[in-house]
Amino acid sequence: MSAYRIALDVMGGDFAPEATLLGAIEALKAWPELEITLVGPEDLLRQKCESKEWTVDLKARTTIVHAPSVVEFHDHPTIILKEKKDSSIRVAAQLVREGACDGMVSLGHTGAAMVASTLVIGKLEGVDRPGLASPMPNIKSTPTILIEVGASIDSRPEHLACFGLMGSIYAEQVFGVMNPTVAVMSVGEEESKGTEVTLKAAELLRNSGLNFKGNAEGRDLWNGKFDVIVCDGYVGNALLKSAEGTAKLLKNGIKEALSSNWLARLGSLLIMKPLRTFFKKLDYKEFGGLPLLGIKGVSIIGHGSSDARAVKNAIRAAMTNLEHELPRRIAEGIVKMGSA
Amino acid sequence: MSAYRIALDVMGGDFAPEATLLGAIEALKAWPELEITLVGPEDLLRQKCESKEWTVDLKARTTIVHAPSVVEFHDHPTIILKEKKDSSIRVAAQLVREGACDGMVSLGHTGAAMVASTLVIGKLEGVDRPGLASPMPNIKSTPTILIEVGASIDSRPEHLACFGLMGSIYAEQVFGVMNPTVAVMSVGEEESKGTEVTLKAAELLRNSGLNFKGNAEGRDLWNGKFDVIVCDGYVGNALLKSAEGTAKLLKNGIKEALSSNWLARLGSLLIMKPLRTFFKKLDYKEFGGLPLLGIKGVSIIGHGSSDARAVKNAIRAAMTNLEHELPRRIAEGIVKMGSA
Numbered sequence: 001m002s003a004y005r006i007a008l009d010v011m012g013g014d015f016a017p018e019a020t021l022l023g024a025i026e027a028l029k030a031w032p033e034l035e036i037t038l039v040g041p042e043d044l045l046r047q048k049c050e051s052k053e054w055t056v057d058l059k060a061r062t063t064i065v066h067a068p069s070v071v072e073f074h075d076h077p078t079i080i081l082k083e084k085k086d087s088s089i090r091v092a093a094q095l096v097r098e099g100a101c102d103g104m105v106s107l108g109h110t111g112a113a114m115v116a117s118t119l120v121i122g123k124l125e126g127v128d129r130p131g132l133a134s135p136m137p138n139i140k141s142t143p144t145i146l147i148e149v150g151a152s153i154d155s156r157p158e159h160l161a162c163f164g165l166m167g168s169i170y171a172e173q174v175f176g177v178m179n180p181t182v183a184v185m186s187v188g189e190e191e192s193k194g195t196e197v198t199l200k201a202a203e204l205l206r207n208s209g210l211n212f213k214g215n216a217e218g219r220d221l222w223n224g225k226f227d228v229i230v231c232d233g234y235v236g237n238a239l240l241k242s243a244e245g246t247a248k249l250l251k252n253g254i255k256e257a258l259s260s261n262w263l264a265r266l267g268s269l270l271i272m273k274p275l276r277t278f279f280k281k282l283d284y285k286e287f288g289g290l291p292l293l294g295i296k297g298v299s300i301i302g303h304g305s306s307d308a309r310a311v312k313n314a315i316r317a318a319m320t321n322l323e324h325e326l327p328r329r330i331a332e333g334i335v336k337m338g339s340a
Numbered sequence: 341m342s343a344y345r346i347a348l349d350v351m352g353g354d355f356a357p358e359a360t361l362l363g364a365i366e367a368l369k370a371w372p373e374l375e376i377t378l379v380g381p382e383d384l385l386r387q388k389c390e391s392k393e394w395t396v397d398l399k400a401r402t403t404i405v406h407a408p409s410v411v412e413f414h415d416h417p418t419i420i421l422k423e424k425k426d427s428s429i430r431v432a433a434q435l436v437r438e439g440a441c442d443g444m445v446s447l448g449h450t451g452a453a454m455v456a457s458t459l460v461i462g463k464l465e466g467v468d469r470p471g472l473a474s475p476m477p478n479i480k481s482t483p484t485i486l487i488e489v490g491a492s493i494d495s496r497p498e499h500l501a502c503f504g505l506m507g508s509i510y511a512e513q514v515f516g517v518m519n520p521t522v523a524v525m526s527v528g529e530e531e532s533k534g535t536e537v538t539l540k541a542a543e544l545l546r547n548s549g550l551n552f553k554g555n556a557e558g559r560d561l562w563n564g565k566f567d568v569i570v571c572d573g574y575v576g577n578a579l580l581k582s583a584e585g586t587a588k589l590l591k592n593g594i595k596e597a598l599s600s601n602w603l604a605r606l607g608s609l610l611i612m613k614p615l616r617t618f619f620k621k622l623d624y625k626e627f628g629g630l631p632l633l634g635i636k637g638v639s640i641i642g643h644g645s646s647d648a649r650a651v652k653n654a655i656r657a658a659m660t661n662l663e664h665e666l667p668r669r670i671a672e673g674i675v676k677m678g679s680a
Binding site for chain 1: 478479490493494525526527534535536538557558559560561562563571573574575577578579580581582583584585586587588589590592593594596597598600601603604606607608609610611613614615617618621622
């Protein structure tokens with residue numbers, strides 16, 4: 001592959017279009033092999049690209065594709081199928097479907113992005129439900145992949161097994177983990193513990209050819225015990241949002257504690273740098289966005305509150321997934337597991 | 341009620357019997373209205389109570405009840421029903437059932453404690469499934485009650501509605517929250533979002549007479565938005581254990597950051613006190629143990645790794661629940677909700 005051609009939904013996210021455009025500039029500067037298609041209202045984008053940050057080199061690797069409408073926060077995800085066919089999310093997905101781009105990055109309406117990815121780009125053969133995978137930071141050098149975190153709910157056991165396969169390929173290819181360990185989120189370590197669905201999923205995973213290790217517990221999201229943990233999107237979504245909430249509470253609480261008196265304020269100056277390094281490790285903006293696995297292309301779904309750095313990192317995530325040809329490898333994995 | 345008579349499973353927990361006995365001593369010293377029944381091997385307990393910490397006053401408020409066997413980590417929870425009828429967990433529950441004690445505290449085998457509480461003490465009329473309630477610390481002065489966190493799994497909608505009622509009474513009585521707000525854990529704020537079970541539970545809660553506010557998301561566990569959040573025990577257990585894991589990861593990471601160089605070490609000395617105050621607020625040992633709501637008595641289930649302070653606080657939790665007559669109030673609430 002000579003270049004990575006990424007469609008960027010410029011209008012997505014709380015700080016669009018400023019943050020998305022700035023993220024695009026930074027990504028283009030950082031990676032010469034990147035080509036970006038900006039998707040959004042043409043007039044606006046042309047005007048923005050007149051500014052001096054868009055050098056000749058960057059412009060040469062930038063295409064503008066017109067998409068007049070925007071999916072709003074309160075819109076139903078399926079709005080892109082009928083009323084808002086010309087929305088930036090839908091048009092970006094269309095570009096991937098038609099092969100004009102290799103992958104898409106969106107940071108706005110998560111539900112609409114999942115509908116666009118699943119129904120416009122389309123599911124891989126053998127994948128009933130695509131899965132949103134979230135790398136969770138821990139003490140090890142490689143994250144634990146939590147899959148699935150909100151693309152679907154009320155999963156059946158076979159969906160969880162498929163999440164295990166896709167998460168395993170993702171961990172192996174993108175994070176370089178050899179023969180990743182896979183576990184299913186349950187209420188206890190013992191094999192007998194679990195819900196009806198997790199018990200059946202464990203049975204499927206045990207016979208899947210994956211490196212299945214049994215049950216995980218909530219704490220295993222953070223201790224690096226497993227490389228991949230599968231669960232239903234409802235559970236994963238609650239876990240992910242809860243973790244964001246915990247981190248925020250702790251960060252604010254620590255900040256407050258550090259400014260509680262002058263001694264503490266002095267102390268906080270001295271510890272600022274190492275503390276910042278640590279919190280950076282836990283910052284979701286470092287990953288930029290989460291890949292929706294199981295579709296015929298690459299789709300990275302970012303946080304609505306993404307800033308330029310998060311947008312840049314989401315673009316990097318799309319490039320990495322393309323570099324490792326995740327869709328092809330997952331398709332092969334499905335065939336292999338089916339015949340196991 | 342003149343005195344609070346608490347049965348303590350002395351043999352439960354990783355640091356038993358030392359931590360449990362020390363916790364009992366500290367609790368007896370702190371609260372003159374407390375009477376403790378130590379449940380465990382009689383010879384051992386008699387010998388331990390000969391030490392000088394057990395003053396005449398403390399001994400006067402201490403009873404020893406013989407229970408020769410101990411439920412081990414690897415035992416199945418239902419072992420107390422047949423093989424280990426004479427275990428300390430089972431005997432403690434028996435004392436509550438017979439009215440010799442008002443409440444029990446156990447810190448060992450969570451599953452066995454739940455079986456003993458549910459089947460030996462017995463469920464309240466109208467309660468199909470008792471619920472383990474966990475107060476989650478946040479920025480407000482009162483915690484958010486997460487119910488249920490592991491007493492049962494695969495809940496039906498009517499179970500979740502009952503958890504909402506019990507959690508609401510707990511928040512009101514024990515934490516002094518007027519007309520507590522109740523929400524159901526889901527994947528988004530919108531009323532249309534949720535699993536089959538949470539959507540039906542929301543419908544029941546909307547017509548329950550409780551102060552129901554709709555859907556909660558994972559982050560709402562930490563921002564104080566709701567007083568009570570209901571979910572299935574599988575989800576709540578994963579959320580609770582994940583939060584413990586996050587807190588541990590952050591604490592260790594911060595500790596490491598604070599000792600990374602001599603400037604940071606100096607700084608950390610200056611911030612030690614306010615930081616410790618903050619972490620104390622988040623420490624589960626402050627709550628001591630979680631109440632199992634919906635049974636005909638008070639049962640506090642503590643963490644296996646409880647130290648003496650956690651044991652003391654678990655005993656306090658039992659006393660508080662008795663002071664507010666939680667079982668009677670929940671029984672009344674069930675009747676009232678049933679006729680609503």
